[in-house]
Amino acid sequence: MTKAFDMNEIINATKTKGADVDAVVVGAGFGGLYAVHKLRNELGLSVRAYDNASDVGGTWFWNRYPGALSDTESFCYRYSFDKDLLKQGKWTSRYLTQPEIIEYLNGFADKYDLRRTYRFNTKVTATHFDERTGLWRVATDRGEQVTAKYLVTGLGLLSATNKPAFQGVDSYRGEIFHTGAWPEGVELSGKRVGVIGNGSTGVQVITALAPVASHLTVFQRSAQYVVPIANLPESEDTIDEYKANYEAIWKQVKTSAVAFGFTESTTAATSVSQEERERVFERAWKRGGGFRFMFETFSDIATSREANDAAADFIKRKIGQIVKNPEVARKLTPTDIYAKRPLCGNDYYDVFNRQNVTLVDVKEDPIAALTPKGIRRASGVEHELDVIVLATGFDAVDGNYTKIDMRGRGGVTMSEKWKEGPQGYLGMMEADFPNLFMILGPNGPFTNLPPSIETQVEWISDTIAKLEREGRKTVEPTQAAVDEWVATCQSIADMTLFPQAQSWIFGANIPGKKNAVMFYMAGLGNYRSALDAVKHTNCATLMFDREVVTA
Ligand code: FAD
Ligand code: NAP
Numbered sequence: 001m002t003k004a005f006d007m008n009e010i011i012n013a014t015k016t017k018g019a020d021v022d023a024v025v026v027g028a029g030f031g032g033l034y035a036v037h038k039l040r041n042e043l044g045l046s047v048r049a050y051d052n053a054s055d056v057g058g059t060w061f062w063n064r065y066p067g068a069l070s071d072t073e074s075f076c077y078r079y080s081f082d083k084d085l086l087k088q089g090k091w092t093s094r095y096l097t098q099p100e101i102i103e104y105l106n107g108f109a110d111k112y113d114l115r116r117t118y119r120f121n122t123k124v125t126a127t128h129f130d131e132r133t134g135l136w137r138v139a140t141d142r143g144e145q146v147t148a149k150y151l152v153t154g155l156g157l158l159s160a161t162n163k164p165a166f167q168g169v170d171s172y173r174g175e176i177f178h179t180g181a182w183p184e185g186v187e188l189s190g191k192r193v194g195v196i197g198n199g200s201t202g203v204q205v206i207t208a209l210a211p212v213a214s215h216l217t218v219f220q221r222s223a224q225y226v227v228p229i230a231n232l233p234e235s236e237d238t239i240d241e242y243k244a245n246y247e248a249i250w251k252q253v254k255t256s257a258v259a260f261g262f263t264e265s266t267t268a269a270t271s272v273s274q275e276e277r278e279r280v281f282e283r284a285w286k287r288g289g290g291f292r293f294m295f296e297t298f299s300d301i302a303t304s305r306e307a308n309d310a311a312a313d314f315i316k317r318k319i320g321q322i323v324k325n326p327e328v329a330r331k332l333t334p335t336d337i338y339a340k341r342p343l344c345g346n347d348y349y350d351v352f353n354r355q356n357v358t359l360v361d362v363k364e365d366p367i368a369a370l371t372p373k374g375i376r377r378a379s380g381v382e383h384e385l386d387v388i389v390l391a392t393g394f395d396a397v398d399g400n401y402t403k404i405d406m407r408g409r410g411g412v413t414m415s416e417k418w419k420e421g422p423q424g425y426l427g428m429m430e431a432d433f434p435n436l437f438m439i440l441g442p443n444g445p446f447t448n449l450p451p452s453i454e455t456q457v458e459w460i461s462d463t464i465a466k467l468e469r470e471g472r473k474t475v476e477p478t479q480a481a482v483d484e485w486v487a488t489c490q491s492i493a494d495m496t497l498f499p500q501a502q503s504w505i506f507g508a509n510i511p512g513k514k515n516a517v518m519f520y521m522a523g524l525g526n527y528r529s530a531l532d533a534v535k536h537t538n539c540a541t542l543m544f545d546r547e548v549v550t551a
Contacts, residue, residue, distance in 0.1 A: 013046060015045065015046070015468070016135070016149040018133060018135065019133075019135050019147045019148050019149050020048070020146045020147045021046045021047060021048045021146060021147075021148045022039070022045035022046045022148060022149050022150060023046070023047045023048075023149065023151070023152060023464070024047070024048050024049070024050070024124075024127075024136065024138045024146060024148040024150070024151050024152070025039065025047055025048075025049040025050075025117075025152045025154065026049070026050050026051070026124050026151075026152070026153045026154065026155060027050075027051055027058060027153065027154030027155050027156060027439070028053065028056040028058060028061075028109075028114075028118055028120070028154075029056075029059055029060070029061075029105075029154055029156055029159075030058065030105070030154075030450050030453045031058070031154030031156075031440060031453045031456075031457060032049060032058070032152075032439070033056060033108060033109060033112075033114055034079065034453065034454065034457045035439060035457050035460065035461075036049050036112075036114050036117050036118075037112045037114060038458070038460075038461035039150075039152070039461060040117060041112055041113075042461065043464060043468065045150075045468075048117065048146055048148070049114075049117045049118045049119070050118065050119050050122045050140060051118060051119075051120055051122070052120075052122060052123040052141075053120060053121075054120050054121050055106075055115075055120060056105055056106060056109045056114070056115065056118070057101075057102045057106070058105075058154070058156055059158065059159065060101040060102045060105060061102065062159070062181055062182065063098060063180055063182060063201070064098055064183075064184065065177075065179040065182045065201065065205050065208075065389070065391075066205060066208035066209055066212075067204035067207060067209070067346075068097065068179075068182075068201075068204060068205075069097055069098065069229075069231070070095050070096045070101060071095060071200065071229060071289070071290055071344055072095075072260055072261070072291075072448040072449075072450075073094055073095060073260070073261055074089075074091040074093065074094060074095060074096045075089075075239075075249065075261060076249065076250075076259075076260065076448060076451070077095075077096055077448065077450060078450060079108065079450060079454060080250040080253070080254075080450075080451065081454060081458075082111075085108070086243065086246050087243055089239070089243065091239065092233060092234065093231050093232065093234055094230065094231050094232050094233075094234055094288075095231050119140070119142075119144070122140045122141065122142050122144070123141040124138060124139070124140055124404055125139050125140060125404060125405065126138070126139040126404065126405040126406075126407075127139075127404060127405070127406050127436075128405075128406075128407045128411075129407060129408050129409060129433065129434060129435075129436075130147075131409055131410070133147070134149070134434070134473045134474055135148060135149055136148050136149070136435065136436075138151065149435060149473075150435045150464055151435060151436045152439065152460060153436070153437070153438045153439065153441070154439040154440070154453075155400035155401060155438075156440070157394075157396055157397045157440045158180075158394045158396055158504075159180070159394060159400050160394055160395040160396075160399025160400045161178045161180040161181055161390075161392075161393075161395075162393045162394050162399075162509065163178055163390060164196075164390075164392055166369065166370050167368065167370070168369035168370040168371055168376075169370045171371060171372050172370040172371065172372060172373075172388065173372045173373070174373075174374070174386050174387055174388060175386070175387045175388070176387070176388045176390065177388075177389055177390065178390040178392070179201045179205055179389060179391045180201075180394060188209060188212060188213055188387060189212040189213070190213075190214050191214060191386040191387050192213065192214055192215045192217075192385050192386045192387070193209055193213040193215070193386065193387045193388075193389060194216075194217045194218075194374065194375055194383055194385040194387070194388045195216065195217070195219065195389045195391055196219040196362075196367070196375075196388065196389070196390055196391060196392055197390065197391035197392045197393065198218060198220050198222075198224055198391070199224070199391065199393055199503075200341065200343050201391040202218075202391035203224070203226055203344075203345035203348050204345065205389055206218055206351055206391075207345055207346045207347060207351055210351045210354055210356070210357050214356065215357075215358070216351075216354075216356060216357045216358070217357075217358045217360060217375075217383050217385065218352075218357065218358070218359050218360065219367060220331065220332075220359060220360065220361055220362065221362050221363055222334070222336070222363065222502070223331065223333055223334040224334060224340070224343055225311075225312060225315045225334055225338045225343065226290075226315075226343045226344060226345045226348040227284070227285055227288070227293040227343070227344050228285060228286075228288045228346075228347070229288050229289065229290075230286070230287060230288020231288070231346060232288075249261065250451075253448070253451050254451055254455070254524060254528060255525040255528075256523065256525055257522075257523030257524065257525065257526075258291050258295050258448060258523065258524070259447040259448040259452065259524040260289075260291045260292070260295075260447070260448045261448070262289075262292055262295075262296050264295045264296060264299065265295065265296055265297055265298050266299050267298055267299060268298060268299050268304070268307065269297070269298035269299075269300055269301065269304070269306070269307035269310050269311070270304055270306050270307050272298075277298075277310050280297050280298065281293075281310075281311065281314040284297045285314075288344060289344055290341075290342030290343050290344035291342055291448075293311070293342060293344070294311070294342040297311070298311075301338070302339065302496050302497055302498065303495060303496050303497060304497075305337075308337060308338050308339065308497055311338055312334070312337070312338040315334075315338070316333050316334070318349070319332050319333050319349050320333070322349040322350055323349050323352055323353060324353050325352075325353075328352050328359050331359055331361045331364075332349060332352060332359065336501060336502075337500050337501050338497075339496070339497040339498045339501040340498075340503040340505070341503065341504075360377070360383070362377070365377045365378055365379045365381070366378045370388070373385070374388070393504055395510050395513070396504040396505075396518070397440075397441075397442050397507075397518045398418060398422035398442055398518075399510075401414055401422065401438075401441075402414065402415055402418070406433070408430070408432040408433035408434070408436070409432040409433075410432070412432050414430070414433070417430060417431075417432070417433075418442075420514060420516065421442075421507070421515070421516020421518070422441075422443075422516065422518060423442050423443060423482055423485075423486045423516075424441035424442040424443045424444065424485075425443075425477035425481050425482045425485050425541070426444075426459075426485060426530065426531060426534065427440070427442065427444020427445065427456065427520060427527075428441050428444065428456055428460065429441075429476065429477045429482075430476075430477070431476060431477050431478060431481075431482045432476065432479075434475065434476040435467075435474050435476070437460040437463070437464075439456050439457060439460070440452070440453060440456070442518050443485060443486055443489045443518060443519065444456065444519065444520060444527075445519065445520050445521075445523065445524050445527040446505070446519040446520065446521050447523070447524045451524060452524055452527070455524065455527070455528055455531065459531050463475060463535075467544075470544075472544050472545050473545050474544065474545055474546060475543070475544050476542070476543055476546060477541055477542055477543070478541060480541075481540075481541030484541075486517065488520075489517045489519065489520045490517045492521045492522045493517045493521050496521055498521065499517075505518065505519065506518065
């Protein structure tokens, strides 16, 4: 077995008696990188970090598909804690492209010298809490074993790819790629490409490939509500204005609900006239942005069926106006509620007016199998394809957790704990898993994510600092606290329309996955208040130094 790691590489002395390092961090996306910085550079702990990617970036390392773009606006898809980094921010358009985000995260890793703490190309395969020592034992696919007092996981909530088990997949002789594991250097121009899936990713990849593929066939299972993204150039003056106002901007972001850098509407669509609704929707359509359309227009689109129908009808009418072929327009028009993660795209519906684009409805005529030449539908129609793009999404939130053999007190496995659905106290902790901190774990906020990630990492770091200061060994939530938090998340979710749509938000996209509440939907401002309350009370929900059972 390989030695756990090279002791010479550990710059900070290990404070925890008997442990190889104070903390293990898993993941090198926004979450993991910030955790390494906080724990190693600020708290002075010794840290070992892992990612199975070959470099930093997380989501933005893996999702290099054509058209990959944030749909959070550039000014607030970034860390806020470092004022100099904010001042140095560079971007050219309203939204950041994948290359721009990876450059940003590379710059962040360089600035804080984070890479030296990472073992890349290394997957964490097991994490066992040892009750005798009070330490985590972490094992990797490279045969490394390391013990640590704290385990901080930033495994990503949209990271474990969902590859549907299509019959005949191995017989296909062309190339097949999942958007979430996109290799470098794929050339698709002049090829016959099939895209399966039209969620946020599918919308981006479809609009990017339509002008370059010789023919593009879109395999759509559910029609989507897609509003314009309006990715306009941003001038230096505009960017300077954001920079000058950052104090107020971040204050607003962190006290808002969705944290997307705009003020959510407080006017109910049900309280205004039909003409006023049309005016507001039209303005939002021109302004662009999926979250803006759902949350900046009116306060009740996600909570009132009448308001939701009004927004949905508006988008349906736009589809009818844009798409020239009435049969294609019919297929593109959603029939369900407007309550998945809001989508936006670059002239998405216009793509289907192109001669080289075919829309296939796989609800009407399902994919029967992949064949050596392409995709065969149940009706027997075969589509010959050089390349198949799986834009089929992710086993969201707990997908990467259930792939690790995670065991807490008494050897209880995380899979056992989560058999009725994943659960996380404050979106970060689980009962019987002491000193485990999950960044964007189950039941965390449903928002623009960097501000939520920062919020969580700072809370984790403060909690660890408290333990170190007070000479404590462990912290974990009571089971009652977990149950109560999950029940709170459920009751908030039940006030919205989101549970009524079939999507990854409740696990409906993975066959056999338990449908469960996976988010705290009361917004970042309320979430931060909930965290503050825990920090500032006597923490009745948290147990410190729970008695260690000796063997
Ligand atoms: P990730 O960036 O997903 O990083 C997790 C890392 O952990 C990965 O590198 C993974 O390889 C590694 N890992 C997992 N398991 C293991 C293991 N067992 N061992 C070792 N390493 C492991 N959010 C927004 O707010 N706005 C957006 O516009 C937006 N756009 C998105 C676009 C795409 C295409 C996708 C897929 C997601 C988007 N998201 C967006 C969500 C995005 O995931 C988050 O914004 C953010 O990047 C998550 O950061 P993270 O560090 O939590 O996780
Ligand atoms: P997704 O929203 O889950 O969409 C997956 C798509 O694949 C859906 O159209 C789904 O159809 C289809 N699909 C899945 N299995 C299928 C099967 N067996 N046969 C046919 N079709 C199948 O995944 P995603 O598009 O990757 O997006 C996931 C999340 O990542 C987003 O919601 C967002 O949070 C984030 N993201 C953001 C951006 C951005 O704009 N910045 C870009 C990409 C991703 P059904 O709808 O019928 O299930």
